[in-house]
Amino acid sequence: MAASTAPPSGMRDFLPEDVRRREYVIGIIKRVYERYGFEPLETPALENLETLLGKYGEEGDKLIFKILKRGVHEITGEADLALRYDLTVPLARVVAEYQPPKLPRLFKRYQIQPVWRADRPARGRFREFYQCDVDSLGSTSPIVEAELCAAVADAMRALGFPDFILRLNHRGLLAEVLTICGVPADRHAEVLVILDKLDKVGLQRVSDEWVSKGGVTAAALEGLRRAFEPLPPNVDSWAKLEQIGDIFKKIGPEPSSIETLRQIRRLTERTAAFDHLTFDSSVARGLGYYTGAIMEVNVADLAGSLGGGGRYDNLVGIFLGQQIPACGFSLGLERILVVMTERGMFPPSLATSPADVMVATFDAAGAGPAMRLAGVMREAGLRVMVYPDPDRIGKQIKYADGRGIPFVAILGEDEINAGTVTVKNLAAKTQQTCRQDGAAAAILEGLSTRG
RNA sequence: GCGGAUGUAGCUCAGGGGUAGAGCGCCUGACUGUGGCUCAGGAAGUCGCGGGUUCGAAGCCCGUCAUCCGCCCCA
Known part of the structure; x- marks a missing residue:
C-alpha cells in the first residue's frame, strides 16, 4: 500500500x-x-x-x-x-x-x-x-x-x-x-x-x-x-x-x-x-x-x-x-x-486571493519588463505575482480568475515597445491600456471601488 | 476503551459474481494577444490492505487498517 x-x-x-x-x-x-x-x-x-x-x-x-x-x-x-x-x-x-x-x-x-x-x-x-x-x-x-x-x-x-x-x-x-x-x-x-x-x-x-x-x-x-x-x-x-x-x-x-x-x-x-x-x-x-x-x-x-x-x-x-x-x-x-x-463570523476581507494583480506575458522577452513592473507595483503597496510560464494568454487569465486575483496586467510586445501595460479587471470584464508607471494607481483605484 | 456506518478517478458518488462507470475538476483543440458559455477529443483507478471461496471477486467470507457518527473524556 x-x-x-x-x-x-x-x-x-x-x-x-x-x-x-x-x-x-x-x-x-x-x-x-x-x-x-x-x-x-x-x-x-x-x-x-x-x-x-x-x-x-x-x-x-x-x-x-x-x-x-x-x-x-x-x-x-x-x-x-x-x-x-x-x-x-x-x-x-x-x-x-x-x-x-x-x-x-x-x-x-x-x-x-x-x-x-x-x-x-x-x-x-x-x-x-x-x-x-x-x-x-x-x-x-x-x-x-x-x-x-x-x-x-x-x-x-x-x-x-x-x-x-x-x-x-x-x-x-x-x-x-x-x-x-x-x-x-x-x-x-x-x-x-x-x-x-x-x-x-x-x-x-x-x-x-x-x-x-x-x-x-x-x-x-x-x-x-x-x-x-x-x-x-x-x-x-x-x-x-x-x-x-x-x-x-x-x-x-x-x-x-x-x-x-x-x-x-x-x-x-x-x-x-x-x-x-x-x-x-x-x-x-x-x-x-x-x-x-x-x-x-x-x-x-x-x-x-x-x-x-x-x-x-x-x-x-x-x-x-x-x-x-x-x-x-x-x-x-x-x-x-x-x-x-x-x-460565518469571518470578515469578507479575509477572502482568499494570493495577490491583487498578476502580470501576464507572452514569451521570454517579456520576463524582464514583467519583473520590473511587478517591483514598481509592489512598492506602491500592491500584492503582485508574475505568471512564470509562457502559456497561452487565455490560460494565464483563467488561472488568475480561478485564484480570485482581481486584476491581470498584460505585457505584450506592443505594450513593452510603447512603455505601457494593459490592465484587465476580471470582475468588471473591462480593460484599459495605460503607462506602466500609472498601472498601480489604476489598480488601487479599482480595488477601492470594489468594496 | 465499546457499539454503528463507510472505504471505487483529484473531488462527490453509482455499480452487489462475467471487459471499471457518471457528474464535477484537469489537459488538448475549435479560438496562434484575452477567463466564466458552448462543442469535439484526451489523460487518469492493482475498486483501502492481506488472505480465503470460485473457472472467474470491486462485489461473497475472514482478518486488518483508515475515516466518520454515537458512548466516555477534555480546550
Missing part, C-alpha cells in the same frame, strides 16, 4: 485559507491581551517528562504524549521527554526558573502555542491544538481574576461573540459544600469530575454517577442535589451564591471563598465581563492544580467550553519550593474557529 499522505490522526495541515483564519483570530486575541499589559512568552514543544507527570490528575497523565529515550531505550520503551500537555505547567516551570530581574515580581504573560494530548479525536477535539493562555503570577488579589475575566470577555467581544457566558465558581467553595454534605475529602476529586458534566447530562445522571462511581451515600446525595441543582431560567445566579452563603451561616462562619467571588464580581462592574459573568456552582474543571476561583466560557451552540481557567497558587511552588500565587485563563483556538466558521 502507498504510504498514507494524511497527517497523523487528530492532527491537521493548515492550508492557506485555514492559516488566514487562524491568524485573524490569534491577531485579535493578542491585541486585546496586549492592551491589558500581558507580555508574550514561548516555550519548547517538549518538556522533561517529570515536569509534566502528576500535574493534571490521574486521567491527565495517561494523555501525555511521551517521547522514547534514544538508544537502547527505544526497545525498552523508557521515556524521558514529553510533548507539552498545556501551557500552564510550562509557565510555572519558567517562573520557577527565572527570578527578577529576568522576570518581574508580578508577571503577566500570554502564550499562543500548540499543545498535545493523546486523546481520541472528535468534533472540535484534536490531538494537536492551540491554546491561547493568559496568566498573572505574583498576586493573590481578586483584581487578578477580575482582570482576566475582563480580558477574556474583551477578546470574545472583539471576535464578534455577543452571547457567551462566563461561569464563575471556586474550588474552595466546592470543597466546603462537599464537606458539609458529608463527602469525605478523599472522594472530592471524583465527585467533582462527575459534577463537571452537569450541564451536559443533567442532574439525574450526575446523581446516579455520584452513587455508582463516586461512592456518595444517600444522605450526602440529598445535600448535593440541593447545592447543585440547575437554576430556573430567570433566577439571578448571584442570589444562588447568597443562598449557599446563608446555609453555611446557619452552622458556622461563611467560607472566605464566597466573599472572594463577590469581590471578583464587584471588580468587573465597569468591564466587558460584567454582563456575561454568572455564578455557577457546578463548574468544577478537570485539571488538578486549581486552588481558588475557577471559570469557564461557553456559548449555547457548542457542547463543552470555549475555554477555562482559574487560580492555581501551589503549582509554581512544586517547582520552586516557594509559593508564587497565580491565576490564568485558556481559550481554545480550535473551538473558537469551529463556532466562528459555523456562524
